[in-house]
Amino acid sequence: MLRPARRGINGITMLLYFLDLAGVAVFAVSGALAAGRLGLDLLGVLVLASLTAIGGGTLRDVLMNRHPVFWMARPTYLLVICAAALGTVLYVQVLPIPAHALLIADALGLALFALSGAQLAEAARLSPIIVVLMGTMTGVAGGVMRDICSNQIPLLLRQDIYASAAIAGIALYLVLKALGLREAWAFWIGVLVVVTLRLSAIFLGWSLPVFQIPKG
Amino acid sequence: MLRPARRGINGITMLLYFLDLAGVAVFAVSGALAAGRLGLDLLGVLVLASLTAIGGGTLRDVLMNRHPVFWMARPTYLLVICAAALGTVLYVQVLPIPAHALLIADALGLALFALSGAQLAEAARLSPIIVVLMGTMTGVAGGVMRDICSNQIPLLLRQDIYASAAIAGIALYLVLKALGLREAWAFWIGVLVVVTLRLSAIFLGWSLPVFQIPKG
Amino acid sequence: MLRPARRGINGITMLLYFLDLAGVAVFAVSGALAAGRLGLDLLGVLVLASLTAIGGGTLRDVLMNRHPVFWMARPTYLLVICAAALGTVLYVQVLPIPAHALLIADALGLALFALSGAQLAEAARLSPIIVVLMGTMTGVAGGVMRDICSNQIPLLLRQDIYASAAIAGIALYLVLKALGLREAWAFWIGVLVVVTLRLSAIFLGWSLPVFQIPKG
Incomplete structure (x- = not known):
């Protein structure tokens, strides 16, 4: 269906492969942490980590x-995924979890999958x-599945910047490419913007204007 | 795969296109209203409106x-979708929302997608x-996704007529066609029946016999 | 895509067909029982039974x-599915539901779909x-959809053995086949192991070590 030059295929394929691996690893960590909160057994941890990690990319591919x-x-x-999930389980036994670890892992996964989905x-x-x-759907789907299965209100729907961060990062990526910037640069700037916006929302309390239905 | 006469393809294709557009618009409104209840930010409104609007048709196509x-x-x-969602946000700033607006938009979307899914x-x-x-799955999926993501019990599962309305409308459509009625007539009668049943359930409190597991 | 010998195709196809039928029937019963708890109307029972019954296999096929x-x-x-769901509704009117009926139906469905998914x-x-x-995803998906739509915490996430049972049964099936056991034997031993583990968890309170995030 798609037939760019040979070099292009290999370059994009390899890049996407490593991005998928990285995104999968951080989402697996976030899924394992969510499983820990729920007190799942060890195989349940693997299942929730897998679901979180492959959810977005699977939706994209289907x-x-x-x-x-x-x-x-x-x-x-x-x-x-198994390594990331078991690593998380072991880590937690000996060291305290950094504050916001789940949110930060989630932000990285969101950024990597959003941009890779957009690129595809x-x-x-x-x-x-x-x-x-x-791109936005690819980025948010894994986390939404994790949250729904954990019976949490999806992060997507909390009032801080979430889907907005993905949308902004992808839009910037497209604009930068249209302005002639090299794809790899545009890609990483997009990733950086998504992560920065998410972390700002978490640590600085940034948010967008909210749509409230007026009462009365 | 499917090869009816040329005129048939164009007619069905165009009809389905406009039905999908109409269904997408009313479901986007219902998604935007749900987002308003949750107090999402403006891009979150777009995401929930999109999910609701494309959920059913996406499931059908996959x-x-x-x-x-x-x-x-x-x-x-x-x-x-963007126009419908933003229009809803603006409308709500200046005028009160009609009572049951979400339920009515949902009823229209349900009817249009149920019949278009059946036709395909x-x-x-x-x-x-x-x-x-x-057809039933196509009709209900967008609303179910909206409700699950909003952490609501799906409308599908409340005790008034919902999936039943879709099933009745589609069954009537098939019966009318089998009796020789023209497809377009059968289609619109089916849509009308779904909407009427849903609105009767909402405004007149109609419901079907309920399956209760006897206690004791 | 796949072209084993003619006899192989027919054998596997027929086996999978009957397994899918059996799995579909028991999951439909579990969906109908869940619908009864929610007090859905009769067509709603059919919809929830269908969703539960076809959820896992649909995910597998897509x-x-x-x-x-x-x-x-x-x-x-x-x-x-219709017969199983209506049969459940009628049964419940005249006889008490056996204790744990939903859990047992769910265990059988889990085992059948887990092994059939693995085999495919x-x-x-x-x-x-x-x-x-x-295989694990095929086994658990229908029940997860049932639970999410019923606004329950998925069985998958309760603390007794669930996904673990599927994983153990499938792994054993693969090991037995690698050791030279005939496929059909390995298959049924796998099914038996999944069911036994699930029922032990239900009736004997078995569980695996739990991953708890240490407080402090």
Whole structure:
């Protein structure tokens, strides 16, 4: 369907592969921490970590008809998830969890998957508004599944900047590319913007104007 | 896969396109109203409106292996969603929301998507019982996703007529067609029946016999 | 995609067909019982029973790009679901529900779908760790959807053995096959192990070590 130059395929494929691995690892940590709060057993930790880690990318691949789905083609993903989840379990036994660890892992996963989802949508020549939506969905889906399965109100719906951070980062990525910046630069600037906005929301209490239905 | 006469394709395609647009718009309104209740920020409103609006049709397309998924092929859908969501936000600033606005928008979306899902399943020559299920799932999925993400008990599961309305409307559509009525007539009668049943449930308190597990 | 010998196809196809039917029937019963607790109307019972019954297999087929999805190709599935759901409704009117009926039906469905999902993933030559994950997801997805739609904390996340039972049964199945046992034997031993572990957790209070985040 998509036929860029050979070098392009390899470059994008490898980049996406490592980004998916990184995103999968941080989301697995956040899923393991959520499982710890729920007091799941050890295999339950693996399941919730896996769900969080592969949720967004799986949605992306199914919607874009990319088969096999990313984690099916290579067992490395699941090994990384197991390592990240078990590492989290062990770490927690000996050292205190840094404050906001779940939120920070979630912010990194959000940023990496949002931009990688956007990049794939772009490669399929979808229009910019659809690229933004696809990237946002890819970024938020894993965390939403984790929160719904943990019976929490999804982070997505709390009042601080969340989907907004993904939308802003992806939009900036598209604008920078349109202005002629190299793709890799635009990509990492986009990631940085998503993470910065999320962390600002968490630590500085930033938020956007809220839509309240007036009473009366 | 499906090869009716040329005129048939265009007619059905155009009809489904406008129905999807209309269904997407009313579900976007209902999603925006739900976001208002939650006090989401403005981009969060867009995300919840989008999820509600494209949820049912996306499920339909993925299950029936229709790619690209409807909203990916044409940016018009997302523009309609943005317009409907922002229009809702602005409207609410100046005028009171009509009572039951969310329920009515939801009823319209349910009817339009239920019948369009059924029509597509029929075009793929699935058997009638499967046509009914596919249509019902297409109709209810967007609202269920909206309710689950808003941490509400899905409308689907409240005790008034909901899935029942979709099932009745689709079944009537199939019966009328089998009796020789023209497809377009059968379609709109089906839509009317779904909306009427839903509104009767809301305003007149209609409901079906309930399955209660006897105590003791 | 997959082309084993003709006899192999027929054998596996027929076995999977009957397993899917059996799994669908027991999950439909569990969905109908859950609907009874919620006091849904009769068509709502059908919808929740259908969702529970086809959820896991649908996820399996979509992820593995198997089209048409299993219940679309043959109306038998939906007829079985309707019969199981209505049978449950009628049964409950005249006889008391056996204690733990929902949990037992759920355990059987979990076991059947976990092993059938694993078998299909194996047939697609996926690596063992992915076979385990795919089987586990196929087994748990229907019940998770039932619980989320019923606004319950998913059984998956309670502290007794659940996903763990599926993982153990699938792993044993793979090990037995690798040791040279015939596929059918390995399959049924796997099913038995999943059911036994689940029932032990329910009736004997078995559980695995829990991952608790230390306070302080």
